[in-house]
Amino acid sequence: MNSNAKRLLAKGFTLTELMAVVIIIAILAGIGFGSYKKSVERSHFTEGLVAGNTVLEAVNRYYYDNPDLSAAARKRPKMDYLDVDLSNAKACTVVSSASSDYCRRTRYFEVIIYDWGVQVNRVQGNSNKDYYFYLYPDFAGRYTDQCISRNDAGADLCKSMGYTSCSAGKCSKP
Template sequence: MKLTKHGFTLTELMAVVIIIGILAGIGFGSYQKAIERSRFSEGLAAGAAVQEAVNRYYYENTDLASSARKYPKIAYLDISLANAKECATKSDYCVRTKYFEVIVSNSGSVYAYHMKGTTRQLYYLLWLPSFGSDRKSEACAPFGSNATEGADFCKSMGYTDKSPSGSLYYKP
């Protein structure tokens, strides 16, 4: 009479568990990158919408001399963003989406800071005013203590041309 063994040895089970762990680790990293890319898209859409509204404001108010141009408050812009809320800075020149604070600066530029709670994180997006200028208008810049990770993220999103100072990345 022959005895046959059924089942797996402990070594075989451990090998399978280790392989599943490695695959899960790789998958989790890819999942995190996909989530950050979707958040980036939110900031890109919100910032571009605010910049377009700022440009429209300047074109509609051409009676202002260039030296007297005032940057518009968010309330003056004909725009509404989904899920907009009050910024952590409580400014009339700022609007908050779920993951970004979009700020209109005194030069007419628009900044979209990536946020985690009330803290600015990794990178920000920048739109320069388009009136009277032939310069590149959209940039991504690393921000905060982990500037290397922010720069790597900007590059991974297609921003590869560096500014002379090296702090801004433009779309080629």
């Protein structure tokens, strides 16, 4: 072999060097994918809060427009009575106890109107996921909105979104 050929062979990478680069890239991709998943779930969390608060504001407007309803006679309004329309809303499928008159499903959440306020369930497919919210109307003054977790992932997400006063899986904003 002449000296030029030896120089060309010496300029390449060894298998060990290539494997080290592949391992480093895999580690960085794993970290990046985890961060990406958390960011996506945080955006879904925000979407659920927006959907729930939109319905809650409509419930408040309904009660303000119908002041003759006393606190004792206050009935929950049906979704059709409210002046909101959630994008791509359809009938609920996960929460069987919720009548379709009081429940609408978005892509990631089911928003249910109760006498005491609004519940927003995080759903995926046809099952409940890691967390849900309780959002309370103006007339329920002493209650603060809550994020309730079904598992550790839900609890971590609730805490990271500002619900820091937690006990027994229920978190509320301080």
